[in-house]
Amino acid sequence: MDLDTVRTFVAVADAGQFQEAAAELAVTQQAVSKRIAVLERGVGVRLFTRTARGAELTIDGQAFLPHARELLRVADRAVASVRVGRRPLRVDVLASRGAASGLMRAFHHAHPGTELDVVWLLDMERAVAAVRSGEIDASFRAVGVPGRPLPEDIDSVRVLDEPLQLLTGPAHALADARSVPLARLAGHRIWMPGIVPGSEWAAYYDDLVAEFGLTIEATGPNFGSDALLDTVAGTPALATFMGEHTRLVWPAGHGLRRIPVTDPEPVYPHSLLWHRDNPHPALTALRVHLAALPDRLDAPATWTPSWVLPARDRGNRDGRPPEAGLPASQ
Structure with missing residues (x-):
């Protein structure tokens, strides 16, 4: 059913005249x-009877x-649900307990x-x-996984560079x-059953192992x-x-230790990805919020894989377009 005809019907019913409805709709009476x-x-x-007084x-x-009125209300709500600024900002944070989730909680607080709609998409290509x-x-x-350019x-x-x-x-x-020290971990068994082959974090740990001679085991089922x-x-x-910003709670009897790694400090690079034509105003607000984070990117004595793009375009984290001559993607 054509919504224009339904809207015209309601206008005529409210006005009681075809001529007044035409003026309200900015069309001709013939239309x-x-x-x-x-x-x-x-x-x-038949929906109308023409009379001397109108319709x-x-x-x-x-x-x-x-x-007919309900049809128009539903249609208006449908349009409003996707109108820029009217629908929630939808952001993928990969995992509920990780650093990205914490960044979005801080944005929501601010x-x-x-x-917001927060989702968890495991696969980067997805x-x-x-x-x-x-x-x-x-x-x-x-960002920058070998063989997978954006x-x-x-x-x-x-x-964020997360230690x-x-x-x-x-x-x-x-x-x-x-x-x-990172080199001292050589010879120790580091068990990480959640590594997914082909993922960006698998590429990260492959390079970490290759450069520092570590032993990372991803064997066994991942029970969470x-x-x-x-x-x-x-298991001694x-x-x-x-990750330093991973939020986990464990029983006090476990006696677990979180120990900083140094010389160099391995950091995991978190980047925000978006479509350059996305006009959602909350996306700009999110980028401005993230731009205000303490700047520890590419800090001295830290390590990231060679494929990680450098964080040199710091002046454009406020939502402004990149300066001429600099690449848009970082």
Whole structure:
């Protein structure tokens, strides 16, 4: 059913005259007459009776009127749901307990009036496709994975370098260390069953292993973070890596230790990805918020893989377009 004809029907019913309805709709009276005729043919009944005073609803027209009003209300709500600034900002944070989730919680606290939909998309290609299609407005990812360049219509910016920490149980050989040099971890078994082959974090740890001679085991089923913590707490030979901003709670009896890693400090690069033509005002607000984070990107004595794009375009994290001559994606 053509909504223009329904809207014209309601206008005539409210005005009681074809001429007044035409003036309200900014069309000719002839156009109003044609629309009503099309609608009446479509529903198979007469909706108006012409009188000396104008147009009166028939019994069928009276029955149709409340449904016509509801059709228009539903249509208006549908348009409003996707109108820029009217729908929630949809952001992929990869995991509910990770650093990106914490960044979005801080943004929500700073902008409580901004409606948000937070989603978790495991696969990077799926996330990029969702950004390009408009299914989501932004995604937090590590950018620059070898062989997987971003499409030209996707922009990105580094927002957080998250230090990795060593997590051990109380009986591990390094449990009492205040910090541990990265090279000293060679020969220790680091168990990370959640690494997904082909993911950006798999590429990150592959490079970490290759450069520093570490032993990272991704064997065994991944039963989630609780099972990982239970195993590390009770197995002196195993440790695991955990992001500094990862929020986990474990029983006090586990005695787990989070130990800073140094010389160099491995950091995981979190970037925000978005479509360069996305006009959602809350996306700009999010970029401005992230721009105000303390700047520790590419800090001295830190390590990231060689494929991670440098965070040199810091002046454009406020939502402004990049300066001429600089690449849009960082």
